[in-house]
Amino acid sequence: MAGAAVNPKIALDGVTKSFDLGRHRLVALDDVSLEIADNEFVTVVGPSGCGKSTLLNILAGLEEPTAGRALVDGVPVSGPGPDRGVIFQQYALFPWLTVRGNVEFGLKIAGVPRDERRARAEHFIDVVGLTYFADVLPKALSGGMRQRCAIARAYAVNPAILLMDEPFGALDALTRVKLQDQLLSAWDQERRTVLFITHDVDEAVYLADRVIVMASRPGRIYDAVEVDLPHPRTEEVRLSAEFTALRNRVWNSVYHQDNDRALPARD
Numbered sequence: 001m002a003g004a005a006v007n008p009k010i011a012l013d014g015v016t017k018s019f020d021l022g023r024h025r026l027v028a029l030d031d032v033s034l035e036i037a038d039n040e041f042v043t044v045v046g047p048s049g050c051g052k053s054t055l056l057n058i059l060a061g062l063e064e065p066t067a068g069r070a071l072v073d074g075v076p077v078s079g080p081g082p083d084r085g086v087i088f089q090q091y092a093l094f095p096w097l098t099v100r101g102n103v104e105f106g107l108k109i110a111g112v113p114r115d116e117r118r119a120r121a122e123h124f125i126d127v128v129g130l131t132y133f134a135d136v137l138p139k140a141l142s143g144g145m146r147q148r149c150a151i152a153r154a155y156a157v158n159p160a161i162l163l164m165d166e167p168f169g170a171l172d173a174l175t176r177v178k179l180q181d182q183l184l185s186a187w188d189q190e191r192r193t194v195l196f197i198t199h200d201v202d203e204a205v206y207l208a209d210r211v212i213v214m215a216s217r218p219g220r221i222y223d224a225v226e227v228d229l230p231h232p233r234t235e236e237v238r239l240s241a242e243f244t245a246l247r248n249r250v251w252n253s254v255y256h257q258d259n260d261r262a263l264p265a266r267d
């Protein structure tokens, strides 16, 4: 099993997911087992179609495995829940609500009283650096700012787990780097268990405690790379020889995959 924690926050136990495509059956995930510790930041990289989103959707409770189990705190996932905040590439903000309104929305649904709602929203709007934009509508925000708003909204409901599916994929390189730093600084302040999907190997290494590399046909875990770079992650870390070595290691694992190999299961 890739990563064995004592009491894992998240566990995938022999998860297989296949889709019926009429005359064919597509195995999107084949016997995937993975454990993620509480407050661990795990990134997932791999070629297009290797099942990254399927894996995240199963954990989010949006898809059901065909075989095997997804567990959170030892309890099988049976649908979406407030313990798991999900952030997709397309920031799904309500266009008719201000930044504050968007961030408060989930709290309102959760029945959080007005004053506490306000205070919590304010705090997380601050954390993502949108203080001066709290009262504007999403249409007045740039793409990066909208994504920061989505992050504040996910953080505000205080989920123990953040599931992020290429959240910075649509952004320019500079905004992306800034959001990576902001996400890490938010994570340093308010630790969460994070599963973060990306196509960007540098991003995967920079953010993670551990990078999971997947392979396709069938989708499976191919490699797991521990990232022992210091925190806080700074530009110095990003430019260090240690970072480059890890990045090259992950790059090789993603782009020079040996089709017969899969990470052997640990006992």
Ligand SMILES: Nc1ncnc2c1ncn2[C@@H]1O[C@H](COP(=O)(O)OP(=O)(O)OP(=O)(O)O)[C@@H](O)[C@H]1O
Pocket: 019, 020, 026, 027, 028, 046, 047, 048, 049, 050, 051, 052, 053, 054, 055, 219
């Ligand atoms: N609802 C579905 N019905 C049929 N096939 C699906 C469905 N969802 C995913 N698949 C297939 O499962 C495989 C894995 O898809 P998935 O989106 O999980 O891959 P991915 O690694 O996230 O890809 P990408 O990096 O391109 O976003 C793909 O071959 C895809 O076509």
